[in-house]
Structure formats: structure tokens, C-alpha cells
Amino acid sequence: MTSLFSLPILSQQRIAPGIYSLELSTEGPFPARPGQFVDLKIPGKMLRRPISITDITEDRLILTYRVAGEGTAILSGMKPGEVLETLGPLGQGFVLPEESSHLLMVGGGIGTPPLIYLAKEALRQGHQVTVLFGFRSPADTLFQEELKAMGVDYHFAYDSEGENVVQLMQRLGLDDLPFFACGPMPMLKALCKAGSSDGQCSLEARMGCGFGACMGCSIKTRNGMQRVCKEGPVFSKEVLLWET
Amino acid sequence: MGNLNVVLSGQEIKNPLIPASGAFGYGMDFLDFWDVNEVGSFSIKGTTILPREGNPLPRIAEYEGGMLNCVGLQNPGAEAVRNEILPELRKIYHGKVFANISGFSIEDYEKCAEILDPDPSVGWLELNISCPNVHGGGMAFGTDPDNAVAVLKAVKAVSTKPVYVKCTPQAPDLTYMCQALEQAGADGLVLLNTYLGLRLDYRTGKPILSNTTGGVSGPGIFPLVLQKIYQIYPKVQIPIIGCGGVSTARDVIEMMSAGAAAVEIGTAGLIDPMSVPKILQDLPRCLEELGVSNISDLTGRAFK
Ligand SMILES: Cc1cc2nc3c(=O)[nH]c(=O)nc-3n(C[C@H](O)[C@H](O)[C@H](O)COP(=O)(O)OP(=O)(O)OC[C@H]3O[C@@H](n4cnc5c(N)ncnc54)[C@H](O)[C@@H]3O)c2cc1C
Ligand SMILES: Cc1cc2nc3c(=O)[nH]c(=O)nc-3n(C[C@H](O)[C@H](O)[C@H](O)COP(=O)(O)O)c2cc1C
Ligand code: FES
Numbered sequence: 001m002t003s004l005f006s007l008p009i010l011s012q013q014r015i016a017p018g019i020y021s022l023e024l025s026t027e028g029p030f031p032a033r034p035g036q037f038v039d040l041k042i043p044g045k046m047l048r049r050p051i052s053i054t055d056i057t058e059d060r061l062i063l064t065y066r067v068a069g070e071g072t073a074i075l076s077g078m079k080p081g082e083v084l085e086t087l088g089p090l091g092q093g094f095v096l097p098e099e100s101s102h103l104l105m106v107g108g109g110i111g112t113p114p115l116i117y118l119a120k121e122a123l124r125q126g127h128q129v130t131v132l133f134g135f136r137s138p139a140d141t142l143f144q145e146e147l148k149a150m151g152v153d154y155h156f157a158y159d160s161e162g163e164n165v166v167q168l169m170q171r172l173g174l175d176d177l178p179f180f181a182c183g184p185m186p187m188l189k190a191l192c193k194a195g196s197s198d199g200q201c202s203l204e205a206r207m208g209c210g211f212g213a214c215m216g217c218s219i220k221t222r223n224g225m226q227r228v229c230k231e232g233p234v235f236s237k238e239v240l241l242w243e244t
Numbered sequence: 245m246g247n248l249n250v251v252l253s254g255q256e257i258k259n260p261l262i263p264a265s266g267a268f269g270y271g272m273d274f275l276d277f278w279d280v281n282e283v284g285s286f287s288i289k290g291t292t293i294l295p296r297e298g299n300p301l302p303r304i305a306e307y308e309g310g311m312l313n314c315v316g317l318q319n320p321g322a323e324a325v326r327n328e329i330l331p332e333l334r335k336i337y338h339g340k341v342f343a344n345i346s347g348f349s350i351e352d353y354e355k356c357a358e359i360l361d362p363d364p365s366v367g368w369l370e371l372n373i374s375c376p377n378v379h380g381g382g383m384a385f386g387t388d389p390d391n392a393v394a395v396l397k398a399v400k401a402v403s404t405k406p407v408y409v410k411c412t413p414q415a416p417d418l419t420y421m422c423q424a425l426e427q428a429g430a431d432g433l434v435l436l437n438t439y440l441g442l443r444l445d446y447r448t449g450k451p452i453l454s455n456t457t458g459g460v461s462g463p464g465i466f467p468l469v470l471q472k473i474y475q476i477y478p479k480v481q482i483p484i485i486g487c488g489g490v491s492t493a494r495d496v497i498e499m500m501s502a503g504a505a506a507v508e509i510g511t512a513g514l515i516d517p518m519s520v521p522k523i524l525q526d527l528p529r530c531l532e533e534l535g536v537s538n539i540s541d542l543t544g545r546a547f548k
Contacts (some may be wrong), residue, residue: 001276002276003276004277004516004517004518041516045306046307046308046309046310046462047304047306047515048515087517205301206301206302206303206304206305207304208303208304209273209514209517211273211276211517212269212272212273213267213268213269213274213513213517214266214267214304214313214315215266215269215289215298215315216303217301217303218297218315219301220297225297225298243300
């Protein structure tokens with residue numbers, strides 16, 4: 001159930017240019033599924049900032065964020081011991097298939113974090129997982145250590161080397177696998193066009209409340225208007241219309 | 245223990261806090277946080293005769309004092325609200341709600357009122373002639389007293405429930421507007437809807453919101469709205485529901501002192517879903533501090 005938590009910062013670390021890893025202390029595992037997100041109250045800012053869940057351990061919630069503007073810049077200056085008022089878990093998350101299968105996780109840039117938790121969960125459930133992550137350049141690479149430690153099959157694509165994740169997927173001949181994706185809109189669109197008919201995409205929207213009350217984040221889908229914060233942020237490929 | 249009851253056009257509600265239209269959905273989204281039956285009433289999302297998808301994204305921007313929105317009255321249409329949503333709402337909420345209705349013609353408002361007025365969950369109609377986010381409707385009626393009066397009269401003719409008119413601060417002469425509405429039979433006023441505002445993206449210099457402009461709400465507008473209530477209260481006899489920027493129990497007291505009989509609260513509940521129950525918890529202490537036993541005695545205290 002969604003609640004407000006006061007979570008102390010355990011550590012904060014710059015892991016790539018402009019990218020931070022944030023560990024928050026929780027009492028027991030944070031009750032979220034892969035693909036759900038939290039909404040952080042940033043001191044001095046009115047609206048909360050939605051951030052996906054990178055991973056959950058027995059006593060910590062791990063987030064990864066890019067300094068994108070004023071709010072995330074303030075966040076990056078916060079110190080261990082400071083407390084973040086965290087609303088969550090929010091949204092519906094990814095849905096893994098019941099029977100074990102070979103699954104593709106496709107992430108671009110700062111869209112990669114939720115796929116770490118998802119890949120771990122998929123492996124736990126006995127699926128075979130291939131991870132394809134795209135970054136601007138090798139210096140921007142995220143999560144290489146985590147992927148190595150998981151023992152999962154993974155491949156990176158770099159814009160600076162002239163290949164994006166969708167091209168990588170095609171080169172590896174993986175375009176028939178059910179995919180789970182998060183990243184920039186153009187990447188998601190291209191992936192839905194080139195990839196399997198069975199796919200799920202996690203979307204972003206500017207949000208007012210984050211919990212369904214304001215209609216600030218609604219998009220038009222084949223199932224009518226849906227709130228990115230409540231029915232989303234993960235949508236199955238077949239309902240997406242890509243209008244906004 | 246202070247008495248929090250207030251009466252709005254003959255109907256008593258157990259406290260003066262009314263979550264505002266568009267910031268409370270149909271109550272369902274707050275159930276994870278608190279029992280919505282704690283509030284005396286709430287106002288449902290702006291309803292139009294036909295379903296509306298609303299504006300494209302982005303619909304939300306931020307400022308130091310709160311937010312701007314251009315949701316654009318996304319709603320499933322009056323029939324679906326009555327047949328599908330209000331029956332669900334009754335399962336979670338036992339009080340009566342304000343049916344916030346909007347339209348693009350006088351006939352739209354009239355038809356919407358005809359559909360929602362008979363519903364047992366509707367205690368009051370709230371005429372939204374003040375939405376800044378739709379073209380050729382909403383606020384276009386709220387800035388012209390003749391149009392506003394025409395809408396009100398058409399709705400009054402088909403409704404049995406008290407009709408409250410939600411005004412816009414964009415009305416060139418708000419006092420005149422409110423007096424004209426009172427004369428035309430309004431049962432109450434809701435002051436106010438959002439202020440028209442704009443934010444531009446720092447990098448591109450272009451509007452952030454898809455509709456260019458949006459409605460400004462939140463704590464930053466509180467003193468502006470308070471001034472309008474203070475200005476209108478001595479000029480009308482009908483009850484005023486204050487709305488704009490309320491986020492604490494002290495804000496509620498202050499707005500009632502300026503003349504509000506009850507208070508709507510929108511943005512504060514979006515920023516912190518617990519703000520309404522927190523205010524409810526704090527209000528009795530404020531009354532005790534002030535030595536007031538009935539909160540309704542605070543209404544218009546500034547003028548006593
Ligand atoms: C479901 C979801 C999950 C997300 N997960 C992550 C994540 O794991 N890591 C990460 O770095 N970022 C994530 N984002 C994007 C992140 O929310 C924004 O980068 C962040 O809100 C920017 O805030 P700011 O104050 O730094 O930027 P500003 O531009 O100053 O923000 C101004 C306003 O716009 C909103 N906003 C700006 N950019 C975005 C955006 N891309 N998406 C949504 N709102 C935005 C802000 O929340 C704020 O209300 C996610 C967004 C969503 C919707
Ligand atoms: C996201 C959002 C949606 C809104 N939708 C409506 C609406 O449908 N009908 C309406 O009359 N007012 C609507 N409003 C205006 C609020 O009901 C209220 O008048 C305004 O926000 C000022 O109060 P506040 O500062 O407490 O939010 C909306 C406000 C917000 C923030
Ligand atoms: S952000 Fe308010 S409904 Fe999604």
C-alpha cells in the first residue's frame with residue numbers, strides 16, 4: 001500500500017557524469033515491485049520528484065538519478081543522515097510472464113535503473129534474461145558491476161560508437177523476445193516498431209500528485225485515458241498510441 | 245472541544261474542509277492515506293456533458309508557491325459520472341458532494357445539471373464558470389456577468405439542489421459579478437478558481453505547458469484570494485466558500501475570518517496527501533487557543 005515514509009539517506013555517490021546513486025535506509029525491505037517508483041519531497045520544492053526503484057535490499061531502497069534541473073541538483077547536495085520524505089510505492093510496475101521464458105530488458109541512459117530490479121526479480125523467478133543498455137558514450141555506462149554480479153547476459157550500445165540499443169537488438173537477432181523497456185521516447189518508439197509484439201514500456205510524465213488525484217499525467221491509450229502515475233508508468237506496447 | 249460543524253444552504257457538514265475540484269479526483273485516490281469520510285464534503289472533478297480527454301502533456305508546471313495546471317477538464321462525461329462513478333463513490337464516501345459542472349454553452353451546463361442534480365450523492369451543484377484551461381468555455385462565462393447570470397438561471401431552473409458558483413479572479417469586476425450572481429439566485433459563491441499564469445522553460449524559452457498558460461494554485465495565491473474574500477464578504481449575503489492556497493489550520497481560520505463559511509483545499513492535498521487530515525487534527529487546538537467554541541463564529545470575524 002502506498003504510504004509516506006521518512007527515509008534517512010545512508011549514502012550518496014556520483015557514479016557517472018551527472019548521475020548519482022542514492023541509498024535510503026528502510027525498516028525491512030521497501031514494499032515495491034519492479035517498475036514502481038517513489039516520489040521524493042525535495043527541500044525547497046513544491047512538487048515531489050518521481051524516481052524509479054533501482055533495487056531493494058533487506059534494509060535499503062536504492063535509487064539512481066540524473067541531475068536534470070533544480071530539484072535533482074538540490075537532492076545531489078543532500079548528506080547522509082538527512083531525511084527524505086518518500087511517497088510510495090507508486091504505479092503498477094512491470095508484469096513478468098508466469099512460465100519461464102527468455103526475456104529482453106532494454107534500457108537507455110537514465111531509463112536503465114528500473115530494469116536492474118526487474119532483471120534481478122526475473123532471474124529469481126527462473127527466467128533467462130538478456131540486458132541491452134544504451135548510453136551516450138562508454139564514460140556514461142551505468143550498472144556494469146551490478147550486471148556482472150548478477151551473472152546475467154548483458155550488452156551495451158554507445159551512441160558515440162554509432163550504435164543504439166535497438167540496432168544492437170537487431171544485430172544480436174533478439175527482436176523476437178518479449179521486451180521490458182525504459183528510456184527516452186524516441187528509443188521506446190523505435191523499439192516498439194522493431195521489437196516483438198509482446199513488450200512493456202515504462203513512460204515518464206510531469207506529475208502533480210503522483211498518486212492519481214490530479215489527472216496531471218494522463219495519456220491517451222487504446223484503453224482510454226490512463227494516468228502514468230497510477231495505471232502506469234509501465235504500459236503494454238499494444239495500448240500505447242504515442243500521441244503525447 | 246470546539247464544534248467544527250458548518251451549514252451551507254441548510255445542509256450541515258461536520259467540518260468546514262472541502263477538498264477542491266480537480267485535486268481530489270472522486271475521493272478514491274486518497275484511501276491509501278486516510279478515511280475520506282473525515283471531510284464534511286468534497287467537490288468532484290469538473291464534469292462536462294460529453295467525455296473530455298483534456299489537454300496534451302505536459303499539464304503540470306511548478307513555481308515557488310505551488311503549481312500551474314492545464315489539465316483541461318479531463319472527465320468521462322456526465323452520464324458516466326452518474327451511472328458509473330457516483331455509485332462507486334457511495335461505497336467509500338457517505339456524505340454528499342459538490343457536483344462541479346462545466347460547459348461550452350448554456351445548454352451544456354443545463355444538461356449537465358439535469359443529469360447530476362437528482363443523484364443522491366450530490367448535495368450541491370458547483371458551477372465552474374472559471375476554468376482557465378479550455379477554449380470557449382469555462383472562464384469565458386466567468387468573466388462576463390451577463391453570461392454568468394444566464395448560465396446560473398438556466399441551471400437553477402432545472403435543479404433542486406443549492407447552486408454555488410465558482411468564480412474566476414480573472415473577472416474584471418469581481419464584486420459586481422458576485423452581486424449579479426446573488427441577485428440572479430445563486431445559493432452561494434466559491435471564491436476562487438485558479439489565476440491565469442505562465443512558465444517558460446529555462447533552456448528553450450518556450451512555454452512548459454501544452455496549453456501555453458495554466459491555472460496557478462497553491463500557497464502562493466493565498467493572500468490574493470484572501471483579499472478577494474475580504475472584499476466580497478461585506479457586499480453579499482449568500483455564503484462564500486473560500487478556495488485558494490489553504491495549506492494549514494491557521495489558513496482555514498484566516499480565510500473564515502475574512503468571510504468564508506467553509507474552505508476548499510486543492511493543491512495542498514496534492515503536495516502532501518495527508519494535509520487535509522493534518523488540518524482537521526489541528527483545528528480544534530486553534531479554536532481552543534482562540535477561545536472560540538463554534539468554528540462558524542469565525543466567519544467574517546474581521547468585520548465584527
Ligand atoms: C515514473 C518516473 C520515473 C522516473 N525515474 C527516474 C529515475 O529513476 N532516475 C532519474 O534520474 N529520473 C527519473 N525520472 C525523471 C525525473 O523525475 C526528473 O528528471 C526530475 O523530476 C527532474 O526534476 P528537477 O527538479 O531536477 O528538474 P526541473 O526541470 O527543474 O523540474 C521541474 C518540474 O518538472 C518535472 N520534470 C522535469 N523533467 C521531468 C521528467 N523527465 N519526468 C517527469 N517529470 C519531470 C519535475 O518533477 C518538476 O516538477 C522519472 C520520471 C518518472 C515520471
Ligand atoms: C490539477 C488541478 C485540477 C483542477 N481542476 C478543476 C476542475 O476540474 N474544476 C474546478 O472548478 N476547479 C479545478 N481546479 C481548481 C481548484 O479546485 C482550486 O480552485 C484551485 O486550485 C485553488 O485552490 P488551491 O490553491 O487550494 O489548489 C483544479 C486545480 C488543480 C491544481
Ligand atoms: S500526477 Fe496526479 S494523477 Fe498522475
